[in-house]
Amino acid sequence: MFGMKGVMSRTGAVLFGLMATGRAIVAAGTGLRDIGDAADFCFPSLTAPFTYITEKPLQVAGAFLFAEILIKDVLASCRQFSYHRTFLAVLPAFCSADLQQATRTASRRAIIQQSEDIMLFENILQVIGKTPMVKLHRVGSQLACNLYAKCEFMNPGGSLKDRIGKSMVEAAEREGRIKPGDTLIEPTSGNTGIGIALAGAVRGYRVIITLPEKMSREKQVVLEALGAEIIRTPTEAAFDSPESHISVARRLQSELPNAHILDQYSNPNNPRVHYEETAQEILNDLDGQVDMVVMGAGTGGSITGVAKRIKELRPNCIIVGADPVGSILAGGTEVGTYKVEGIGYDFIPEVLEREVVDEWVKTTDQHSFLLARRLIREEGLLVGGSSGSVLFAALQKAPKLKAGQNCVVVLPDGVRNYMTKFVDNKWMRDNGFFESKMAAGQVGDILEKESNRPALVCAEDVQTIRDVVAIMRQKGISQLPVTSGGVLVGIISERDLMEFIAAGAGDTNALVSKCMNRQVAVVGLHTPISTLQESLRQSNAVVVVDAARKPVTILTRIDLLDYLASGAQG
Helix, strand or coil: CEEEEEECCHHHHHHHHHHHHHHHHHHHHHCCCCHHHHHHHHCCCCECCEEEEECCCCCHHHHHHHHHHHHHHHHHHHCCHHHHHHHHCCCCCCCCHHHHHHHHHHHHHHHHHCCCCCCCCCCHHHHCCCCCEEECCCCCCCCCCEEEEEEHHHCCCCECHHHHHHHHHHHHHHCCCCCCCCEEEEECCCHHHHHHHHHHHHHCCEEEEEEECCCCHHHHHHHHHCCCEEEEECCCCCCCCCCCHHHHHHHHHHHCCCEEECCCCCCCHHHHHHHHHHHHHHHHHCCCCCCEEEEECCCCHHHHHHHHHHHHHCCCCEEEEEEEECECCCCCCCCCCCCCCCCCCCCCCCCCCHHHCCEEEEECHHHHHHHHHHHHHHHCCCECHHHHHHHHHHHHHHHHCCCCCEEEEEECEEHHHHCCCCCCHHHHHHCCCCCCCCCCCEHHHHHHHCCCCCCCCCEECCCEHHHHHHHHHHHCCCEEEEEECCEEEEEEEHHHHHHHHHCCCCCCCCEHHHCCECCCCEEECCCEHHHHHHHHHHCCEEEEECCCCCEEEEEEHHHHHHHHHCCCCC
């Protein structure tokens, strides 16, 4: 009889069970009396809330039976069955082939016998991760390879960002940098904010989220429900602008006591949690047979962490990044606007290591939203728009894979955040993502027809109201686009100026940025005319911009009427 008590992590417990079994069986004929002696010899200083006590002596003749009993008891204690493939992979190399096979059989039998395990957790943070992998049958039917979806939208907060929200908070607590009652501030496109707010609700933190105006109303509602305070920032503000969500967060941190920015853009726990968990789950689910992984990139932490871990074990695995047109993560310097949320940026975050990405695919809003809708309709996966971006990239790159090879698409978030956006047929029509029979052609067609249009006059945001009034009087115009370094940031009209002065501000030496309207209706040269038509139903004028968001011209309702009346769309 022997007793063995040890403190170790749940993962360590199962590793201990398998390794100690193999080592003790081998050692049984060399002087060690039982598994306890072997455990003390091999693992003299294990620690954590796990205790294993048995009165079953180890006999060489009964080694196989004991292996089954031990594995079953360890698995029952740990309730972490999703890790069993990893644990089986670390059986000691010096075990005989017969013993390894017997231990694997015993482990599988124990897992089957324990399949009705109770899913009991201390809090919702423990549920984060271990998301399912689902084979896709219809959207990738033309591919020779197997196509699997890692369903990160099934995390409690609805996205893979739950992982980093939990990881960054817990790491900061361990390091003594934060404590319950402190204020956590995070600039985010929404999902990381939800992950941090989820942790904040459980741990007891005040959470403030700075969120660009582009992001969905649904994200704000969820954040508010979790108790977070929301500050909206201009979508068009560059990352280093004083008005950007990043700069506003930093200013708040300097003003508030006990305030901290965990900073997903530079926090090493962002890629680390994906290296340690997300990547390992993918490897486990496919027995290590991973030939291509396709992911979107926002901060770049997820694709960096997953890529580094998988390439350590599968060096030939192809890592593909999906990056929207208008983002510079894939390279280049041309910044533009796009409606897909959660991926792409106008700067390179510190946590993104671009060298670990083998290939990039530039994606468009239309492809992304239409494919996300296909994932919902044809596969029953309630995903967000960026999942369509990832699928588009996979459909471009996976044809090079052969039958029997595996491609994994990581689907980052769910449909909940976009119920009034791409899921809504009217929204899709209004934004030109459905073909319209009302007006064919693109905005550029209107400009080609009116080649004699006068040059556009703009105001710079550093000009004064007095300057702008003088320009309007001289040029005989009633509204001006406002730019910052040539990039559109707003629009100013006679009405805006009149209301500003009438409100008592009265200082005509004030900068025009103080009274301009930041909510500008914008279209591109390749925007469908049907989209322009919908925009002009809600606005008197629309600013046409190029790919760098530099104003080209202003279109009004009369411009569209002239074009349609001419029959040019045919």
